[in-house]
Amino acid sequence: MRRITLGTLALIMTAPAIAQQADPAVIAAQKDAVGKFAWMDGTWRGTATTRGPNGEHKVTHTERIGTMLGGTLRVIEGRSFNANGSIGFNAFAVISYDSAKKAYDFRSYALGHAGDFVITPTADGYVWEIPAGPATIRYTATLKDKVWTEIGERVVPGRPAVRFFEMHLTRVGDATWPDGGAMTP
Numbered sequence: 001m002r003r004i005t006l007g008t009l010a011l012i013m014t015a016p017a018i019a020q021q022a023d024p025a026v027i028a029a030q031k032d033a034v035g036k037f038a039w040m041d042g043t044w045r046g047t048a049t050t051r052g053p054n055g056e057h058k059v060t061h062t063e064r065i066g067t068m069l070g071g072t073l074r075v076i077e078g079r080s081f082n083a084n085g086s087i088g089f090n091a092f093a094v095i096s097y098d099s100a101k102k103a104y105d106f107r108s109y110a111l112g113h114a115g116d117f118v119i120t121p122t123a124d125g126y127v128w129e130i131p132a133g134p135a136t137i138r139y140t141a142t143l144k145d146k147v148w149t150e151i152g153e154r155v156v157p158g159r160p161a162v163r164f165f166e167m168h169l170t171r172v173g174d175a176t177w178p179d180g181g182a183m184t185p
Contacts (some may be wrong), residue, residue, distance in 0.1 A: 026099050030072040033097035033104065036121040037074050039143050040065045046148075046169035048080055048089075059088045061167055063148075064175045072096070075178055078110075095119060125150075139165075146171065 040063075048061035059080035067074055073096050080089035091110035098105060106119035106128050119128040125141040125148075134156060141150040152165030 027070065027072060029099035030097045031070065033099070034067070034072060034074050034095060037095055037126065040074070040076070040148070041067070041175065042171050043173045043175050044148060044169035045172050046167065048165070048167040051164050057088075059083075061089075061169065063169060064177050066175045066177050066179060068178055077177075 042065065044063040044065075046061055048059050050057045050059075059082055061078065061080045063076060063078050065074065065076045073094055076091075076093040076095070078089070078091040078093075079087060082088040089110070091108060093106060093108040096105050096107070097103070104119045104121070106117045108115055108117060115130065117128050117130055119126055122142075125143055127138065127140050129139070130137040132154075136155045137152060138155050138161070139150055139152050141148060143149075148167075148169040148171070150165075150167045151163055153161040153163050155161045
C-alpha cells in the first residue's frame with residue numbers, strides 16, 4: 001500500500017511539470033498562423049465613422065498592436081477620441097490559433113462586454129463576425145496602399161448588408177507594446 005501511495009504522490013508531483021512542457025510543433029504552428037496578422041503590428045491613426053439612428057459620429061481612431069508569448073498571440077488595443085479629446089471608445093483583443101482545432105480565436109473586450117469570435121485572415125486583411133440574433137455583424141478589413149480600411153455591416157439573411165461603420169488608418173510607427181514594457185529580472 002505504501003508503494004502505491006508513493007507512486008501516486010510522485011505522479012501527482014510531476015504532472016504539472018509534464019503538462020507545462022512546450023511542444024515545438026504546436027508553438028511553430030501558432031506562430032505561423034498568428035503571423036498572418038503581422039501586417040497589423042505597430043501604431044496606427046486615422047478616422048472612424050459610425051452611422052446610426054442619431055446620425056453620423058466621427059472620431060480619431062488609434063490602434064496599437066504587437067505580439068506576446070513568443071509571437072503566438074497578437075494583442076490589440078483600439079482607442080477612439082472625440083473632438084474634445086475625451087475617449088469615445090476603447091477595446092482590447094487577442095488573436096490566437098488553436099492548432100488542434102485548426103481555427104483562430106478572436107477574444108474581444110469592449111463597451112463592458114467580452115466575447116469569443118471567429119476571425120479569418122484573407123489575402124489582404126481579415127473578416128470577423130459577431131452573431132446578433134437573426135443578424136450578423138461583419139467587419140471586413142483590408143490593407144491597400146498602406147491604408148488599413150475596415151468596414152462594419154449588419155447582415156440579415158435575404159436583405160442587403162447595411163454599412164454602419166468605416167475606419168481608415170495609416171501606420172504611424174512601430175510599437176514596443178506589449179513586450180517593451182515587460183517586467184525584467
